[in-house]
Amino acid sequence: MLKAASLKWREIPWERALQAASFRVANPLQKALAGEDLGLEEGLTLATVEGDDLLALVRVADEIRRRVVGDRITYVVNRNLNFTNICIVGCAFCGFSRGPDSPDAYFHSLDTLVAKSIEAVELGATEVCIQGGLPKDLDGYYYAQLLRAIKKRLPDLHVHAYSPMEIIYGVEKTRLPLREYLLMLKEAGLNSIPGTAAEILDDQVRRSLSPNKLKVRQWIEVIRTAHSLGIPSTSTMMYGHTELPEHWVRHLLLLRDIQKDTGGFTEFVPLGFIHSNTRLFQSGRARSGRSVHEDLIVHALSRVLLNGYIPNIQVSWVKLGFEESLACLEAGANDFGGTLMEESISKAAGANFGEYVSPREFRAMIRTIGRIPAERATSYEIREVFEHPDAEERLPPERLPIFAATNHTTMHATGY
Numbered sequence: 001m002l003k004a005a006s007l008k009w010r011e012i013p014w015e016r017a018l019q020a021a022s023f024r025v026a027n028p029l030q031k032a033l034a035g036e037d038l039g040l041e042e043g044l045t046l047a048t049v050e051g052d053d054l055l056a057l058v059r060v061a062d063e064i065r066r067r068v069v070g071d072r073i074t075y076v077v078n079r080n081l082n083f084t085n086i087c088i089v090g091c092a093f094c095g096f097s098r099g100p101d102s103p104d105a106y107f108h109s110l111d112t113l114v115a116k117s118i119e120a121v122e123l124g125a126t127e128v129c130i131q132g133g134l135p136k137d138l139d140g141y142y143y144a145q146l147l148r149a150i151k152k153r154l155p156d157l158h159v160h161a162y163s164p165m166e167i168i169y170g171v172e173k174t175r176l177p178l179r180e181y182l183l184m185l186k187e188a189g190l191n192s193i194p195g196t197a198a199e200i201l202d203d204q205v206r207r208s209l210s211p212n213k214l215k216v217r218q219w220i221e222v223i224r225t226a227h228s229l230g231i232p233s234t235s236t237m238m239y240g241h242t243e244l245p246e247h248w249v250r251h252l253l254l255l256r257d258i259q260k261d262t263g264g265f266t267e268f269v270p271l272g273f274i275h276s277n278t279r280l281f282q283s284g285r286a287r288s289g290r291s292v293h294e295d296l297i298v299h300a301l302s303r304v305l306l307n308g309y310i311p312n313i314q315v316s317w318v319k320l321g322f323e324e325s326l327a328c329l330e331a332g333a334n335d336f337g338g339t340l341m342e343e344s345i346s347k348a349a350g351a352n353f354g355e356y357v358s359p360r361e362f363r364a365m366i367r368t369i370g371r372i373p374a375e376r377a378t379s380y381e382i383r384e385v386f387e388h389p390d391a392e393e394r395l396p397p398e399r400l401p402i403f404a405a406t407n408h409t410t411m412h413a414t415g416y
């Protein structure tokens with residue numbers, strides 16, 4: 001029996017981890033290694049692993065990652081623009097939204113957003129990611145106006161914008177058909193959309209999180225229509241609140257089915273629930289966010305279930321923090337996400353992360369787990385591979401202790 005607690009788990013070969021696993025877990029993992037699709041029952045088995053079975057899941061997911069995308073860890077230099085925090089939807093898990101009369105409510109002007117985009121490009125960004133709240137009196141054409149304003153000054157900047165919820169809101173406001181509305185956004189400069197507002201793609205769970213949010217059917221319709229128009233999207237799942245492992249598996253299999261048809265997802269991003277400043281947690285309806293154990297399972301499970309369909313699994317460092325992000329990058333994930341420059345949504349919900357992290361810091365962190373950093377475009381086209389560190393590439397002092405090699409997260413820290 002392996003005693004992983006005393007070893008760094010990345011030093012355990014996946015073959016040995018697989019041998020130590022129970023038959024019911026080793027069997028689906030072998031199928032995944034052979035490139036076969038796993039089904040609901042097999043997914044459920046993997047979603048509830050512990051001990052040696054967890055170690056096998058994580059090590060096999062890491063091996064599949066190596067075979068599919070190699071040893072590079074990619075990141076994109078981007079800036080988040082959360083243009084307003086005024087919102088009428090009232091999601092119980094959201095710590096970001098404000099009423100219009102709240103003293104800290106804001107709505108940035110078009111000029112401010114263009115200026116922030118220009119500043120981002122000057123700092124090396126290739127993408128802006130735009131999402132915001134849904135104010136009651138928003139003009140349905142606002143989303144297109146903002147795209148035009150940015151593209152007029154920065155025609156080459158990739159604009160990754162508007163969740164399916166925002167797109168449905170724009171459709172309702174303008175009364176345009178969805179397809180026409182998306183085409184208008186595309187013509188205005190939309191390059192891709194975030195697959196957020198997915199939370200858990202199960203209407204019963206969604207009702208408890210946010211009864212006013214778009215339904216599963218609508219989320220799928222926006223995504224499929226966008227893909228059919230040549231607008232790619234990411235895909236996401238929020239975990240660590242009221243859902244069960246069964247919901248993770250069904251959600252991932254649904255994404256896999258969509259991807260088989262459209263091929264339009266660039267990546268899958270698990271988003272750990274940030275609980276502290278949310279009504280959902282404060283009213284006792286949700287657990288206190290995700291655990292490290294869940295982080296590892298969700299990232300590894302995504303790699304194994306999406307195997308062959310969605311090649312990129314991204315960690316959300318604003319949700320996980322850096323140490324756990326690195327642990328998940330050794331459990332099947334391969335992308336560190338964006339440098340962001342500012343991120344308001346997770347911070348408002350109580351996350352400790354979300355400020356600017358320089359590309360050099362990203363690269364220094366990636367090297368602590370022996371992998372090769374590479375800057376990518378939003379489309380995952382590689383812009384530059386950094387085989388060797390440069391003289392300036394180092395971690396700031398406040399991050400040094402947690403990244404000391406002997407201190408990096410082990411299975412022990414997950415309760416293994």
Ligand code: SF4
Nearest residue numbers: 087089090091094097
């Ligand atoms: S998650 Fe988005 S839609 Fe829901 S309340 Fe927050 S800002 Fe509004």
